Amino acid sequence: MYIARRPGFGGGKPPPPVRPNIPFASNAWLAVLMLLGAEAMFFAGLIGAFLVFRIANPVWPPPFQPRLPIEVTGVNTIILLASAITIRLGLKAIQRGDRTRGIRFLSLTAAGGLIFLSIQGFEWLRLLHFGLTLSSSIYGGLFYTIIGCHAVHVFAALVWLLVVWYEATAGKYTRQNYVGLQTCSMYWVFVVALWPLLYGLVYLY
Amino acid sequence: MTKKIISLSLVFGLSLLARSSASWACAVCWAGDTGPTADAYNWSVLFLLTAPYTVMGSIAAWLFYTYRRSAATREKSDGVEPLVQLTWNPEESGR
Numbered sequence: 001m002y003i004a005r006r007p008g009f010g011g012g013k014p015p016p017p018v019r020p021n022i023p024f025a026s027n028a029w030l031a032v033l034m035l036l037g038a039e040a041m042f043f044a045g046l047i048g049a050f051l052v053f054r055i056a057n058p059v060w061p062p063p064f065q066p067r068l069p070i071e072v073t074g075v076n077t078i079i080l081l082a083s084a085i086t087i088r089l090g091l092k093a094i095q096r097g098d099r100t101r102g103i104r105f106l107s108l109t110a111a112g113g114l115i116f117l118s119i120q121g122f123e124w125l126r127l128l129h130f131g132l133t134l135s136s137s138i139y140g141g142l143f144y145t146i147i148g149c150h151a152v153h154v155f156a157a158l159v160w161l162l163v164v165w166y167e168a169t170a171g172k173y174t175r176q177n178y179v180g181l182q183t184c185s186m187y188w189v190f191v192v193a194l195w196p197l198l199y200g201l202v203y204l205y
Numbered sequence: 206m207t208k209k210i211i212s213l214s215l216v217f218g219l220s221l222l223a224r225s226s227a228s229w230a231c232a233v234c235w236a237g238d239t240g241p242t243a244d245a246y247n248w249s250v251l252f253l254l255t256a257p258y259t260v261m262g263s264i265a266a267w268l269f270y271t272y273r274r275s276a277a278t279r280e281k282s283d284g285v286e287p288l289v290q291l292t293w294n295p296e297e298s299g300r
Binding site: 034044047049051 | 256260263276
């Protein structure tokens with residue numbers, strides 16, 4: 001092709017520079033985005049069910065039912081929100097090529113998730129001891145279903161994060177290749193962003 | 206046989222007319238038009254009605270933002286002269 005552009009062999013205006021056709025988002029990124037949409041609809045269904053029972057009952061919690069631990073869970077909420085910041089900082093560090101700093105932030109995020117789940121588990125045990133079970137009332141049923149589903153999601157996100165953390169320590173993620181960490185970060189931030197809404201509805205409303 | 210089916214259908218239809226209680230058009234009409242239960246269903250339906258639009262809107266907004274950011278990054282890199290272009294430019298190559 002180059003010979004054809006030489007004087008005497010034709011030529012003319014040079015063609016535009018060759019650019020690699022890079023997509024603006026990876027397939028994994030798009031897949032996780034769709035997953036988050038489905039998850040959001042799943043929780044929307046649970047919240048819709050909660051609204052029906054909550055608004056229909058002016059006295060809430062129902063009589064003879066234990067009160068939920070608002071203060072401890074409030075502190076737990078702050079811990080979880082902080083973990084969303086640390087995972088974003090970890091991702092930024094990996095994107096800059098600072099692997100040590102990135103792994104440190106991922107460790108902090110995992111610790112935040114673990115503390116959140118531990119406190120939740122401890123509070124659940126106390127509530128069970130006080131008589132709030134899945135079948136004790138519609139109040140207990142809704143509480144364990146909604147908060148339990150969220151806890152399962154946090155647990156799944158934590159397992160995913162630990163896998164990503166292991167891969168990061170093994171040097172899999174670089175400045176150019178960080179899709180695995182990026183998708184995990186998306187899921188983690190989604191799970192964290194969902195919590196204040198659930199906390200406000202189930203614990204405070 | 207056809208007469209039998211028609212007769213049975215007629216008897217079944219007339220027996221429905223003999224039913225004294227009202228038949229509701231929807232599964233939750235027993236809640237009435239007003240009151241806390243009707244309010245609860247109204248708010249829940251409103252929430253679930255807006256949820257898909259909010260979710261799809263958020264996804265669309267995120268895709269749009271990512272696309273714009275990617276385009277901006279690519280435009281920024283346009284200032285750098287690509288090496289490939291030199292091989293195509295007769296004036297700059299001096300041939």
